[in-house]
Structures are given as structure tokens and as C-alpha cells.
Amino acid sequence: MTPVDYWVWDLNGGTRTQLSSSNQFADTPVWSADGRTTFFDIFGAEVREELHAVTADGSQPEHTLIKSDRDLMPVDVTSDGKWLLYEEAIQSPKDSQQPMGSSAYGDADLKAFPLTPDGRIATILEHVGNGSNARLRPGVNDWIAFQSNQSGHSQIYLTLSASRRHVSGVEGWWRTAGLE
């Protein structure tokens, strides 16, 4: 697999800066709420799936947030900057007989990773599908827009926060994220 890095392009100054540094496949960068950090996933022959973070100005070294044997993909960050939303495939490539990084394999759950020390990973939506492109409504994070092919072809869906839908196990996430 050919390594793919990702870059930041300054639209004002026109300069481009390479941010990812590993000799792997870097994918789907997501900005932090304050615009100072980017999150992305990497995979390849040398690593399993990993979510990484790196400061946009290169002032802090790239570091790993999550390692998994399942496909990972960051999708959004809450407006308060406390949670990184990401997809995690339900099956590992070993189970599904599909190559890691392939969009063809498996279903996925939407999860939230705490960017502050006092949180725990929470599942926000189960079976949201691989490649949901889930996005929180900015500012209030009360609704999530995502795409799904559950009807047979890709459509856009909106769903309320998990706590309002009385999904167990995620009340703490929404409360901490200021969504109640």
C-alpha cells in the first residue's frame, strides 16, 4: 500500500505543510474545536488502525489516541472541544475477511473519545454504518446528521441525542458534553 500523508494548506498565505509523519496511510483529518489540532486515522502494513492527533502548527509531536484491530475513522468534534466522535467497525478485518481500510467491510458504531482526562469512551449510535459522515449540529450538538444505506441506498438521517432517546450507557457523555 502506497503511503499517504496529509497536509494543511493555508488558504491565506498559500503555504502547505505536511502534518502526518508516519510511513502509513493517513486518512480523514478532522479539526479540533479551537482549530489548533487535527485528528486523523492511519493504517498500513506496520500498524493496526490508530487515531492520531497533531497540532496544526507542528508545535507538538504527533501522538496516538486509540489503537484498534478494527477500522477507525474520526468524524467530528463537539463544539466545546471535549469529545472526538469516531466510527469503529464492529468486525475486525480478520473476522470479515476484508482488507483493513476497505469501505466494503463491516458495520460500525459511532463512539465518542474524551479529549479531557475525566471522560470515558461512549457509544453514541450503534450500527451507524461504515462511512456515516456523522456531523453534530454546531454549537449545541443536540442533533446528529449522518448518512446510511439502511433503506437500500444512501440517504441522510437526523437523530436526536442519545439521552433523549433513552439509550442506556451514554447519559454521562451527553451531560458532560453539555447537551442536557
Place this chain on the structure above:
Amino acid sequence: MSKDGGAQPVWSKDGKTLYFLDAFQKLTAVDVEVAGDSLRMGSPRSLFQMGTRHSVSTDGYDVSRDGRFLVLTSITKSTAPVVLVTNWDTELK
């Protein structure tokens, strides 16, 4: 909320409009009004045709705070010829 296919939802920065690509890669906008746990959605409006030759599954565009779009308009086009192989299974014998 989409009726004729949809992908890559992106909110406006004020959270009042949801953009997505329809089945024909047209960028579409829907006004969204939130009242508690309920939604009121306006009629979808086609804004413009996306120019990507091949659809991308994620991050094909974004919208800035002032409402301007940053759009991926092309992907490197391969110049390699298409090769049709017939009776390929004879190679396995």
C-alpha cells in the same frame, strides 16, 4: 430527511442549514428549525452541481463560517488504458 438519495451531510456553522450531496452529486441545502425534540425542515434546494469526476465517500466539500464552499473539483485522472481480458480462466489451467 433526503428523498432522492443523500450523502456527506455538512451543517452550516450556525446550525440552521444542512447541506448534502444528492444522488446526482448536486449540492443540496435544507433549512432546519429545531424546537425542543422536534424538527421542522424546509424544502431541499439544489445549489450547484459538484464537479468531481468520481464521487468521493467523505470530505468532498466543506462550508466556511461566511457561507462560502470549499469544494473538491477533480481527482487525478488516470491515463492508463482499460484492458479487457477475455478467456482469462484458460490461464489457470
